[in-house]
Amino acid sequence: GNSVTQMEGPVTLSEEAFLTINCTYTATGYPSLFWYVQYPGEGLQLLLKATKADDKGSNKGFEATYRKETTSFHLEKGSVQVSDSAVYFCALSEAAGNKLTFGGGTRVLVKP
Amino acid sequence: EADIYQTPRYLVIGTGKKITLECSQTMGHDKMYWYQQDPGMELHLIHYSYGVNSTEKGDLSSESTVSRIRTEHFPLTLESARPSHTSQYLCASSEYGGRSSYNEQFFGPGTRLTVL
Numbered sequence: 001g002n003s004v005t006q007m008e009g010p011v012t013l014s015e016e017a018f019l020t021i022n023c024t025y026t027a028t029g030y031p032s033l034f035w036y037v038q039y040p041g042e043g044l045q046l047l048l049k050a051t052k053a054d055d056k057g058s059n060k061g062f063e064a065t066y067r068k069e070t071t072s073f074h075l076e077k078g079s080v081q082v083s084d085s086a087v088y089f090c091a092l093s094e095a096a097g098n099k100l101t102f103g104g105g106t107r108v109l110v111k112p
Numbered sequence: 113e114a115d116i117y118q119t120p121r122y123l124v125i126g127t128g129k130k131i132t133l134e135c136s137q138t139m140g141h142d143k144m145y146w147y148q149q150d151p152g153m154e155l156h157l158i159h160y161s162y163g164v165n166s167t168e169k170g171d172l173s174s175e176s177t178v179s180r181i182r183t184e185h186f187p188l189t190l191e192s193a194r195p196s197h198t199s200q201y202l203c204a205s206s207e208y209g210g211r212s213s214y215n216e217q218f219f220g221p222g223t224r225l226t227v228l
Contacts, residue, residue, distance in 0.1 A: 043219035
């Protein structure tokens with residue numbers, strides 16, 4: 001079956017630091033990959049996505065590249081802000097209309 | 113404005129009460145989902161629906177039930193709430209099938225349920 005593994009948190013950083021959250025996946029086919037973000041007290045929001053190998057998703061300064069050879073989709077941001085404090089979820093979907101498989105979430109705390 | 117709504121946002125209730133968590137979307141999506149999020153943050157799919165009159169069990173067994181009488185509405189009901197049902201419940205929706213090449217889900221703000 002499908003699975004997503006992401007690094008455990010919490011990750012605590014200072015403002016303007018570089019952020020990386022590792023995500024690896026196992027899938028039987030050719031999944032689409034997603035990063036969702038959950039701010040305190042809110043639901044999940046799609047942060048970025050990639051639908052095929054070597055695609056790079058980007059949004060709000062965050063980037064992730066779909067690496068089929070390493071089955072990875074690591075999230076990066078070059079300079080984090082306090083407002084980036086949230087829980088980040090990596091997820092995959094194998095086909096249109098199919099269910100999402102989520103990783104366990106990584107809590108990120110950015111201190112001023 | 114197209115959106116997905118959940119009410120109530122917070123609910124504190126006693127054991128044995130019947131509750132219904134509401135979820136509505138104005139995005140015209142066919143597929144809808146309910147997730148349970150435990151304090152450790154993990155998301156568990158408990159129910160989903162392909163469209164009107166369709167309901168399916170998710171990956172995590174749940175004592176809750178759902179109905180889908182209208183496309184835009186997907187309520188979740190607990191007949192007799194227990195402390196073990198205390199959790200955050202997230203509703204989501206997505207397009208279904210050929211119009212989209214990936215399954216992007218849009219989430220509501222969630223309902224935080226506490227059963228005393």
